[in-house]
Amino acid sequence: MxxxxxxxxxxxxxxxxxxxxxxxxxxxxxxxxxxxxxxxxxxxxxxxxxxxxxxxxxxxxxxxxxxxxxxxxxxxxxxxxxxxxxxxxxxxxxxxxxxxxxxxxxxxxxxxxxxxxxxxxxxxxxxxxxxxxxxxxxxxxxxxxxxxxxxxxxxVSLNPKESTQLLAQLPIGAAGLGTKTQKHCKAAGFRQLGELIQLSGDEVGRQLGLETQLYLERIQGRQQQSYNFFTPPESFRQSLDLVTEIPHWQGLLFPLKRLFGELEDFLYQRQKVTQQVSIELHHRYEPPSVVPVALAEPGWRGQSFLSLLQLKMESIPLPEAVIEITLVANELLQSEQHSSHFFGVQQHRHETLQLIGRLQAKLGNNAVFSPAMNDDPRPGNNEFRRPAGEKPQILSAAPKRPLWLLQPPQPTSIDLWQLRHGPERKVCGWWDAGDIARDYWIARDKFQRVGWLYFESGQWYLHGWFS
The missing domain is CATH 3.40.1170.60 (MutS, DNA mismatch repair protein, domain I)
Known part of the structure; x- marks a missing residue:
């Protein structure tokens, strides 16, 4: 059935x-x-x-x-x-x-x-x-x-006999026959589909042709059929024609909310997540405006994408009124549940990544990063930027370093400082012609501020402040 x-x-x-x-x-x-x-x-x-x-x-x-x-x-x-x-x-x-x-x-x-x-x-x-x-x-x-x-x-009837009777009562015009075949049927006096079904296959073929004979056999289920069963798509794409042209972002919020709701339902039913979507805003004369929106980590909530889009709206002018919106999500990932949810670890990371996503939407992807260190012993040369959201590098044996480095270091007088820890000698950098030979000290000034000083070539310098 x-x-x-x-x-x-x-x-x-x-x-x-x-x-x-x-x-x-x-x-x-x-x-x-x-x-x-x-x-x-x-x-x-x-x-x-x-x-x-x-x-x-x-x-x-x-x-x-x-x-x-x-x-x-x-x-x-x-x-x-x-x-x-x-x-x-x-x-x-x-x-x-x-x-x-x-x-x-x-x-x-x-x-x-x-x-x-x-x-x-x-x-x-x-x-x-x-x-x-x-x-x-x-x-x-x-x-x-x-x-x-x-x-x-x-x-609707679940009884096969009743369904067969309803089928037989269909008028010829509702039987799915071609226009030419319908004319032949009416000319021959046939008014209902059941009248054709009662005829033998040879009789139907003689009067109406082989194609109609095979079609009637399909209706009665006498022919073995192969079916192309539906497989859910691996991407999401939905378009919405607007009733009236909308010239500003504020007017697009309601239809966008609807589209993101459709995306959320799609991802939830498929148990999928995605990290980036694209909003295509179609205009009457100008080329489509494409606005990418990316989360810091894959998710499925439509409101998360909409919130980030709202932060980007101010910096994206519309060249012309919008007549159609298309929402696209091509890269779908399998949703995973982690046991660390129970201990709140995953929840804390999720909140952090949400903040990163909002900052990137507002400031741009290149303006948000995570600090990290390499093996270069020279202060200022051992720092680099990692993609935002990556786990921080843990240096358990790293010496104490100031949070704020001054660039360039400022000359100072040792009379203003009281040396507390040191010296820490650094003679390195010969491999790239950036060699240094310094003695570093941790010192405190009269305001009880803790600074990082070094002595080089007969001069004291302040290189940074400790928090």
């Missing part, structure tokens, strides 16, 4: 789901068909004004002057279908896509897992109903038969 889900207005319903305000106006999607622009989907307000599918956009505008028109893009609708399949994949692994508006789910293999066919159907139908997208469901013993029943919006 197969469950077929037909989404008659998938792209339009998904648009309203992401932008609820768009449903407060008459809205329709149009498509160029030859030399004509035709309405293919429309919302309730548009239908109440007389707009319906298959009419030309010129007529639609004459019926409803306030009608908002958006171009229908089949590839975009197929992306939405894949997103729905990804959400349902956690409940059923055997899914087959029928672009651009449908998908089929194999039920028989799930009966034992869910405790019966009724339980399987109730679980899946509940998940489909939870989507704010209109769906027409049907069950039959093969995907094609279920598809015909769902597209005609027949009542």
């Amino acid at each position: 197969w469950l077929y889900c037909h989404f008659p207005q998938l792209l339009l319903d998904n648009r309203v789901r992401l932008q609820p305000d768009s449903n407060t106006l008459p809205l329709a999607l149009y498509q160029l068909q030859g030399n004509q622009s035709v309405i293919v989907q429309c919302n309730t307000l548009a239908r109440e004004a007389g707009v319906k599918t298959s009419i030309q956009t010129v007529m639609a505008i004459s019926l409803c002057e306030q009608l908002q028109l958006v171009e229908y893009i089949p590839e975009r609708e197929q992306q939405v279908l894949q997103q729905l399949a990804t959400r349902l994949y956690q409940w059923a692994a055997k899914l087959v896509l029928y672009p651009p508006k449908g998908l089929a789910i194999e039920l028989s293999s799930l009966a034992q897992l869910y405790g019966g066919m009724d339980s399987v159907f109730n679980t899946l139908s509940r998940e489909v109903d939870a989507l704010p997208i209109k769906a027409q469901l049907a069950v039959a013993d093969n995907p094609l038969a279920a598809q015909l029943l769902a597209e005609y919006d027949c009542p």
